Amino acid sequence: MAETLHFTRSLYAPEAVQEAARAFGHLATIDVSQGEDDIALVATDIDPEVAHVLLDELANHALVLTVQARG
Amino acid sequence: MSEETADFTFELSERELSFDVDEELYALDAIYGAAYLFVDRAYVFLARPAERKVRVRLRSKEATTPEALEALAGEFANELLNSQLRVRIGRSTAALREQYMSRAFFGQQQSSTIAELLAELDAEEMAEEPLEVPVPWAKGSGAEASDG
Numbered sequence: 001m002a003e004t005l006h007f008t009r010s011l012y013a014p015e016a017v018q019e020a021a022r023a024f025g026h027l028a029t030i031d032v033s034q035g036e037d038d039i040a041l042v043a044t045d046i047d048p049e050v051a052h053v054l055l056d057e058l059a060n061h062a063l064v065l066t067v068q069a070r071g
Numbered sequence: 072m073s074e075e076t077a078d079f080t081f082e083l084s085e086r087e088l089s090f091d092v093d094e095e096l097y098a099l100d101a102i103y104g105a106a107y108l109f110v111d112r113a114y115v116f117l118a119r120p121a122e123r124k125v126r127v128r129l130r131s132k133e134a135t136t137p138e139a140l141e142a143l144a145g146e147f148a149n150e151l152l153n154s155q156l157r158v159r160i161g162r163s164t165a166a167l168r169e170q171y172m173s174r175a176f177f178g179q180q181q182s183s184t185i186a187e188l189l190a191e192l193d194a195e196e197m198a199e200e201p202l203e204v205p206v207p208w209a210k211g212s213g214a215e216a217s218d219g
Contacts, residue, residue: 008119011099056114056130063115067103 003046005055007039007062014039016065024058081144087114087130088140094123097155102127104154105147113143 007017017039021030028046032039046054081090092102102125106115114130129143 006118008117010119011117011125053114056116059116060110060114063103063106063117064110067107070100070103 001046002042002044003055004043005041005059007041007059009035009037009039011066012039012062013066013069016069017041017062019065020058020062023061024054027054030058079144079148081141083137083140086135086140087128088144089126089128090144091120092125092127092151094125097151098158099125101151101155101158104157105150108150109143109147 014034018032021032021041024030027050028043031042031044033042041055041058043054043058050057079090081088094102102117106117106127109115109129113132114128116128116130118126118128120126127147129140129147131140131143
C-alpha cells in the first residue's frame with residue numbers, strides 16, 4: 001500500500017525532503033517528485049514494523065533539515 | 072472603542088491538533104524556531120492553507136489525552152512568541168553585531184595578545200613563588216637558556 005505526503009515548497013527545502021527520503025530509503029521505497037508548489041513523496045513497500053510512523057518521522061526529519069539549512 | 076480579541080483556535084482530534092499561524096504576526100523563522108523545539112515531543116508538519124498562513128499540525132508521538140494536546144498547543148503558542156521575540160531582537164541588533172565582528176576581525180590589533188597576557192600572569196606568579204619551575208612557553212623564563 002502506498003502512502004503519500006505533500007510538502008509545500010515554500011515551507012520545506014526540496015534538498016531537505018530529498019535528503020530525508022534518502023535517509024529513510026532503507027525502510028521503504030520512496031519516490032520524490034517535484035511539483036511547482038509542492039514536493040510529493042510516495043512511499044511503498046514500507047517495513048511493517050515502522051509503517052505507522054514512517055511518514056511522520058520522515059516529515060520531522062525534512063523539517064529539521066530545512067530549519068538547519070536556513071541557519 | 073475597538074475591541075481586541077486574542078484568537079488562538081485549533082482543531083483537535085484523537086492524537087493530533089492543528090492550528091493556523093498568520094505570517095503577518097509571526098515571521099516564518101519564528102514558526103520554524105518553535106517547530107524545531109517540538110520535533111522531539113511530537114510529529115510536526117507544516118502546510119500552507121492560504122497565502123501568508125502556515126498550518127501547524129502537531130501529532131503526539133505517544134497515546135495522549137485531549138487535555139495534554141491542548142497543553143501542547145499552549146506551549147507551542149508560548150514558544151512561538153519567544154521565537155518571534157528572538158527573531159525581532161536578532162534583526163534589530165544585526166547591524167551592531169556585524170559592526171563588532173568586523174572590528175574584531177579587521178580592526179586595529181590590540182596591544183595585548185593572549186600569549187602576552189598569559190606570560191604576564193606567569194611572571195606575576197613566579198614573582199610570588201621564587202621556587203616555581205620556569206615553563207618553556209613563558210617568555211623570558213630562562214628555560215630557553217638552560218636548554219642549550
